[in-house]
Amino acid sequence: MDEHESNLTDNRHCPSLIRGIDRLRDSSLNNGLAFSREDRQRLGIQGLLPPKVRTSEDQLKHCRKHLDRYEKNIDKYIYLMGLLERHENLFFMLMEKYTSELLPLVYTPTVGAACQMFSSLYMHNRGMYITIFDKGYVYDVLRNWPENDVRAIVVTDGERILGIGDQGTDGMGIPIGKLCLYTALGGIKPHYCLPITLDVGTNSKAKLDDELYMGIRQRRVTGQMYDEFLDEFMHAVVKRFGRKCLIQFEDFANANAFRLLEKYRNTFCTFNDDIQGTAGVAVAGVLASLRITNKKLINNVILFQGAGEANLGIAELLVMAMKEEGISEAEARSKIWMVDSKGLIVKDRPEGGINHHKALYAHAHEPIKCLEEIVRTIKPTILIGASAIAGVFTKEILQEMAKNNDRPVIFALSNPTDKAECTAEEAYTYTDGRCIFASGSPFPPVTYKGKKYYPGQGNNSYIFPGVALGVICSGMLTIDNETFLIAARALANIVDEEDLSRGSLYPP
Ligand SMILES: O=C([O-])CC(=O)C(=O)O
Ligand SMILES: [Mg+2]
Numbered sequence: 209m210d211e212h213e214s215n216l217t218d219n220r221h222c223p224s225l226i227r228g229i230d231r232l233r234d235s236s237l238n239n240g241l242a243f244s245r246e247d248r249q250r251l252g253i254q255g256l257l258p259p260k261v262r263t264s265e266d267q268l269k270h271c272r273k274h275l276d277r278y279e280k281n282i283d284k285y286i287y288l289m290g291l292l293e294r295h296e297n298l299f300f301m302l303m304e305k306y307t308s309e310l311l312p313l314v315y316t317p318t319v320g321a322a323c324q325m326f327s328s329l330y331m332h333n334r335g336m337y338i339t340i341f342d343k344g345y346v347y348d349v350l351r352n353w354p355e356n357d358v359r360a361i362v363v364t365d366g367e368r369i370l371g372i373g374d375q376g377t378d379g380m381g382i383p384i385g386k387l388c389l390y391t392a393l394g395g396i397k398p399h400y401c402l403p404i405t406l407d408v409g410t411n412s413k414a415k416l417d418d419e420l421y422m423g424i425r426q427r428r429v430t431g432q433m434y435d436e437f438l439d440e441f442m443h444a445v446v447k448r449f450g451r452k453c454l455i456q457f458e459d460f461a462n463a464n465a466f467r468l469l470e471k472y473r474n475t476f477c478t479f480n481d482d483i484q485g486t487a488g489v490a491v492a493g494v495l496a497s498l499r500i501t502n503k504k505l506i507n508n509v510i511l512f513q514g515a516g517e518a519n520l521g522i523a524e525l526l527v528m529a530m531k532e533e534g535i536s537e538a539e540a541r542s543k544i545w546m547v548d549s550k551g552l553i554v555k556d557r558p559e560g561g562i563n564h565h566k567a568l569y570a571h572a573h574e575p576i577k578c579l580e581e582i583v584r585t586i587k588p589t590i591l592i593g594a595s596a597i598a599g600v601f602t603k604e605i606l607q608e609m610a611k612n613n614d615r616p617v618i619f620a621l622s623n624p625t626d627k628a629e630c631t632a633e634e635a636y637t638y639t640d641g642r643c644i645f646a647s648g649s650p651f652p653p654v655t656y657k658g659k660k661y662y663p664g665q666g667n668n669s670y671i672f673p674g675v676a677l678g679v680i681c682s683g684m685l686t687i688d689n690e691t692f693l694i695a696a697r698a699l700a701n702i703v704d705e706e707d708l709s710r711g712s713l714y715p716p
Contacts, residue, residue, distance in 0.1 A: 228252040235296040236399060242267055264301060271302050281318045286329060288314055292388070293332045296398055303392035308716060311389075316667060317624030317649045319385040320370045326378035327415075327422040334384050335403030337377060340429050343437050347444040359400035359680045360454040361445060362386045362481075365408055367428065367461040371596030371627035374461075376410025377423025382459050386481070386672065394673030396680065406441060408434055438468060442476055454679050456481055456672065465517045466565060477679065479687045483521035485668030485675070486594070488692040490522040490619060491529060492699035493646045493666045493713040494590060497617045500644055500708055501589070506533045508543060508617075511588035512569075513579060513629060514595025515548040518621060520565045522592060528693050544569050545586050551577035552586075583608045590617040593629030594648075597622070601630035606638035614642065619666055621648040632663040646713050664707070664714035671695050 231251050232238050239247070241262040248254040262270070271291065278284045288310070292299040303310050312318060322329060342349045366379025383403030390396040409428040415421045429437070445453055457468060457480040469480045479485070498505060510526065512519040523544050530540035545552065546569045550559040553566050554573045562570055576582050583591065583605050591609055593601060601620060609616035616639055620629035632651035635643050641656045646666035653662045675695055679687060702715050 224251070229256060232256060235293055238295045238297075240267060240295050240298065264298075267298055268302060268305055271298060272306070275302075281313055282321050282325070282329075284313045285318045285322050286331075289334075289384075290331070293334070300391055300398070303388070307392065311392075311669070312650050314388050314392075315385045315669060316370065317626075319381045320372055320624035323366075323369050323375045323378050323381040324372065326375070326381050327418065327420045330422060335380060335405070337380070337405050337407055338441065339407040339424050340409065340433070340437055341424065343433070343440065346437075346440045347447055350444050350448040353402060353448075355399050355402070356449075357400060358402045358449045358453055360387070360390060360396065360456065360676055361402045361404055361449075362390075362456045362458050363404045363406060363441075364458045365406045365460055365464070366410065366423075367459070367464070369459045370623040372624070374410050374412040374415070374428075376412055376415045376421070377405055377407045378415065378421070379459060380405040386456065386458055389669055389673050390676055392673075393669065394677040396673070396677055400680070406437070408437065434464075442472060442478075446476070451685060452477055452680075452683055454478070454676055456676065458482065462516045466520075473688075474686055477685055477687065479675070479691075480517070480521075481668050481672050482517040484525075484687075484689065484692045485672040486518040486621070487521035487525040488671035488675070488695045489666050489668050489699065489714075490518075490592065490621065491525045491693065491696040492670065492703075493619060493664065494526065494617065495529070495696060495700035496703040496708065496713040497590070497615075497644045499703075501615050501617070503589070504533055506530050506535050506540070506543065508589045509587060510544050510590045510592065511583065511586055512544070512546045513591070513593040513600055514597075514622075515546045515553060515566050515569075516594065518594035519546065519592060522594075523569060525689065525693055525696065528689065529696075532693075541568055542571060545571065545582075545588070547579060547582055551575055552582050580605050580608065587612045589613050590619075592619040592621065594621040595629070596627045597629065598627050599630065601634070603634070603638045606630065606635060606643070610639035610642055615644055616642065617644045619646045621646075621666055623648040623667075625649040625651070632661070635663075636661050644713065645711070661711040664712035666714065670699055670714060674698075 226234060226237055231253055241260055242264055244261055275284055275287055278287060336353060338346055338349050362383035364379045364382050366375045366377060369375040369379045369382055387401040387403050390401050391398050407423050409424055409426040411428050416425055445455060455476060455478040465480050465483060469483060472478050527540040531537060546566060550561050553562060553570045554575050555570045557575055576585060618635050622628055628647050628649060632645055633654045635645040636654050636656045646664040648667050650665050651663045653660050707715055
């Protein structure tokens with residue numbers, strides 16, 4: 209085996225059997241100009257490449273230069289995805305070398321913009337598209353995937369991509385991006401990973417009206433037909449790839465996300481990243497913040513703006529963590545308040561709209577609509593937003609948080625960047641530099657009154673690649689919620705004093 213065949217590509221086929229132009233066309237076996245003269249002779253690729261033989265180091269330098277030529281992030285995304293298609297190993301070497309710089313290009317926030325224009329960017333296939341018209345034949349479609357040893361699938365139906373809503377089939381950018389992180393951060397071999405979009409239609413008028421749109425051109429199928437399709441998919445995955453194949457649900461709409469998790473969590477190897485992965489990262493951030501506020505978790509009052517997948521998932525995990533500090537479930541829930549589109553969630557709210565997940569946090573209180581008034585009344589120590597309402601944490605709200613707390617904890621978790629509840633700069637400025645801030649999408653450091661603050665990125669990317677690696681390595685057949693509390697504690701424990709003193713609740 210030549211020196212550039214990294215362990216990413218092994219145990220799949222016998223490398224020396226794939227020769228000539230096929231060798232260059234297989235992204236997982238291509239070494240580009242790093243093929244040595246001997247390799248070129250031996251593999252029948254002499255003359256198919258320019259004469260220069262480059263070291264991996266030189267290849268990385270070349271990629272870096274190439275990448276830097278692009279000004280717009282979306283163009284960098286296109287370049288990087290092209291590199292992945294041509295030369296997988298080099299792509300992942302680049303990701304490893306420049307992780308923090310490249311993550312926002314391959315993943316959030318750029319991937320959001322990519323999904324919005326995915327059909328018009330389309331150049332090459334990656335992953336599988338299974339449509340509602342394949343109902344009855346999902347297993348046969350899965351048989352078309354050329355790899356037999358798939359260990360993990362990230363699947364979306366594209367209905368709630370980040371905070372930007374229904375993207376239909378174009379939501380595919382998300383499973384692709386998530387699985388890039390499986391390899392780049394979790395070290396999971398690329399050929400173990402399969403991104404899948406289930407296309408049941410889209411309710412996005414922009415997509416339906418776009419003549420370049422690649423998905424099926426109809427409104428979303430719902431109800432029994434949708435459920436049967438999902439059920440067929442789950443069973444087809446097990447039949448095709450085995451019971452241990454991990455299925456990560458990503459960016460499904462709220463009701464389906466909760467319903468499908470309940471339905472499958474005890475019988476399939478599955479988790480929902482938006483509910484459980486986000487919970488893991490947010491709880492890790494909260495646990496790390498306690499080292500700054502010098503409080504026990506149970507001595508906090510936590511207010512959630514938004515009562516969707518992310519916040520309800522975080523709340524559940526916080527309840528679990530508080531119970532471990534010795535209080536009852538009821539007591540733990542009493543410390544958590546939620547706000548949805550109709551205002552503070554309270555018992556017997558006249559407007560109703562409280563499903564059974566939200567009802568767990570509906571306390572006896574006067575109804576209040578306005579978030580500012582809610583913050584003034586409830587006096588939270590921790591304020592967490594995941595409602596995709598940009599700017600909902602106003603100057604007044606941030607000032608109120610600073611008035612009531614020495615070190616207010618403020619998380620603006622919505623993605624991508626332009627959906628954040630407030631910017632890092634707003635958070636530090638309006639709390640006079642005292643807040644402990646984290647956001648879902650990355651913000652650059654902020655200098656306020658001469659001090660530089662480094663906001664942490666409370667994104668589930670700290671959780672899902674590691675959880676997936678653990679699940680795959682241990683052969684777990686189901687994944688309980690405790691897994692995510694363990695992950696949260698593990699993450700909080702590697703936040704060191706230097707991170708905290710820089711204002712960051714997460715490691716770099
Ligand atoms: O993808 C991300 O950056 C985090 C996430 O799961 C979401 O916002 O849906
Ligand atoms: Mg997501």
